[in-house]
Amino acid sequence: MGRGRTHFFKDLSALPWPLGLAVGVCGYLAIAYGIPLVFARPGSAFAPAFKAGSHPLMPLAWVFLGLCVMAAVASFFRARHKRRLLDTRAGLDSISALGWRDFERLVGEAFRRRGYTVEETGLGGADGGVDLIVRRDGRRTLVQCKQWRREKVPVNVVREMYGLLTHHRADAAHIAALGGFTADAAAFAEGKPIELIDGAALLRMIREVQAQSAVALTRLPSVESVASRDIAHDPAAPNCPTCEAVMVRRSNRRTADTFWGCSTFPVCRGTR
Structure with a gap:
């Protein structure tokens, strides 16, 4: 070709x-x-x-x-x-097991599920750079993905991203890094249109969009919720033994038995 x-x-x-x-x-x-x-x-x-x-x-x-x-x-x-x-991401271990290219795709898909249009620039590579450009509500945001598992992102990386933000005249910048950021990096980003997304914040974002996708899928005919669909209304709800997400009370329509089911079903099928 x-x-x-x-x-x-x-x-x-x-x-x-x-x-x-x-x-x-x-x-x-x-x-x-x-x-x-x-x-x-x-x-x-x-x-x-x-x-x-x-x-x-x-x-x-x-x-x-x-x-x-x-x-x-x-x-x-x-x-x-x-x-x-x-x-299929159930925790930080499953995220850290990805290669750097799939890590970029994962971050891009998380933004896409949140209503952004996502452009994979191909300018980053394994060492970083502008990996994604995401757009929503007329705003353009540069995204850099760092799949560093055992290292924190230093301040010079955040400075470089700030320079790219100015050069490309973007509205904001995000840096997603599994290992987190040094104190100097966090201090430099403070007050600037730069959001630092560490592993815990990325996992929360992923679980949020997983739960949003599961809301529509939980209306399957075989299973229905017998409690409020807002899981925050049930303080007795335990955590899922598989992925640690909050569970919701459900009932089997065939046997009428009640049980706790993972709120991210069918992504996770944990039950109590």
Whole structure:
């Protein structure tokens, strides 16, 4: 695959898969029928070639459609991989087990579930930089992901991010780091549009979006809640033995037995 075609495929696969398919269909119709309609006009030197049942551009139309279909398939599976990355995280150990690339995808998916549009810049790499650009409500935020498990992010990294924030004229910057930040780094970020997200804060963000996704899924016909849907209203609710999330009281519709179920079901199926 040539360099130009590679970039084209990469750009297409970065789009939502339905949009990629739509581009393919529109492009196919334009090449297969739109262009021939122009060249087949009376008096055109190309009219004889394009009046035939199979004109010279048909192979190009099929190639374009095929590339778009492959890009849409790649986009579909990439999006599913990101959803599973987030849905299967049960604690800091499961987050720290990810590679740096999947860690970036996890952070991006967490922002996406919170209503942001997410652009993966590819400018960061394993050592950091601007890994993501997230947008919401007209604000543009730069995100750097540091999957340092045993090291705290020093102040010079935060200074560099502040410089990137100014250079790109963004509204804010976030740095997500599993190992946390040094005291100097936290002091430098104070009062600036820089949010430091340590491992505990990232886990809270992930559990929040997991719980939001579970709210709609808990309406399955086999299980229903017999208590308030707001788990904060039940002070007796225990923590899940599997993921430590707050549990909610549920009942089995077949046997009428009540039990405690994890609030993140079906992501976690812990019960008491």
